Amino acid sequence: MKLRAITGFFFIIVMLGSLLLGNYVFAAFYLLLSCLALWEFYGLVKKAGIKPDLPTGLLNGIAIFVLFALLNIPAATGYRRLVFLLPITLSAVFIQELLKKHKTPFTNIGYTYLGLMFAIVPFTFFHALAYLGGTFNFHFPMAFLLMLWANDTGAYLVGSKLGKTKLFERHSPKKTWEGLMGGILITALAAYGINLYFADLSLMQWIWMGVIISCFGTTGDLIESMFKRSIDVKDSGSILPGHGGLLDRFDGLLIAAPIVYAYLYFVTNT
Known part of the structure; x- marks a missing residue:
């Protein structure tokens, strides 16, 4: 427990x-995290006998993150046409499988692409949160992280004390409806605190953002648990002592980040 707390504290400091x-450090850090998460995903599915194309998958992961990051940066307008290179790099996943002699080529292709959707795309949307106003602003990604952590803390505290009704026992036996409600409540309180310092949204908009994070962050957690159970592993990795792997640490971000981005995009562009 002590090791978990120490690791969590230092990791939070690094993330914040x-x-x-600034925008360059922010982009570089989350590009690194997304690539490590993709590496972790491919390592896990290999344990199940699947053979995703690791080099081509990583190349495409870097291309997706960097090229869509350039779309968000006003000063990088000259590089935006490079996004049309993606069809070429993505097609390489199919072409390389033609040259191999695997018995299940489309299973390998499917999991190569799934890794990109599962590990790269969510971080791409999370990075884009900082550019919703047109220029770099750390308020939205910071608020996202604070509310995600508030949800995890609230769900754990309330669930461990009052949790009785199982939420989705087949995939996560410890999660309860009471814990989910506790997570939503604590996240709403965090949204109230954020509203005192960040005037980007109204109080109700911050609260709705928190509710989305709570609901879909929990969904991401359940999906990652389903994934691990399907390949019979306890933790996605061991890169974070006491916490497991990066997919374990960021499971709440995987589904929530794209949906929160969509919500904020329409809120901030009305």
């Missing part, structure tokens, strides 16, 4: 620091 140190 990456936001405060």
Whole structure:
């Protein structure tokens, strides 16, 4: 427990620091995290006998993150046409499988692409949160992280004390409806605190953002648990002592980040 707390504390400091140190550090840090998460995903599915194309998958992961990051940066308008290189790099996943002699080529292709959707795309949307206003602003990604952590904390505290009604026992026996409600409540309180310092949204809009994070962050957690159970592993990795792997640490972000981005995009562009 002590090791978990120490690791969590330093990791939180690094994550928040990456936001405060400017757009280049922010982009580089989350590009690194997304690539490590993809590496972790491919390593897990290999344990199940599947053979995703690791080099081509990583190349495409970097291309997706970087090229869509350039779309968000006003000063990078000259590089935006490079996004049309993606059909070429993505087609390489199919072409390389033609040259191999695997018995299940489309299973390998499918999991190569699934890794990109599961590990790269969510971080791409999370990075884009900082550019919703047109220029770099750390408020939205920081608020996202604070509310995601508030949800995890609230769900754990309330669920461990009052949890009786199982939420989705087949995939996560410890999660309860009481814990989910506790997570939503604590996240709403965090949204109230954020509203005192960040005037980007109204109080109700911050609260709705928190509710989305709670609901879909929990969904992401359940989906990652389903994935691990399907390949019979306890943790996605061991890169974070006491916490497991990066997919374990960011499971709440996987589904929530794209949906929160969509919500905020329409809120901030009305």
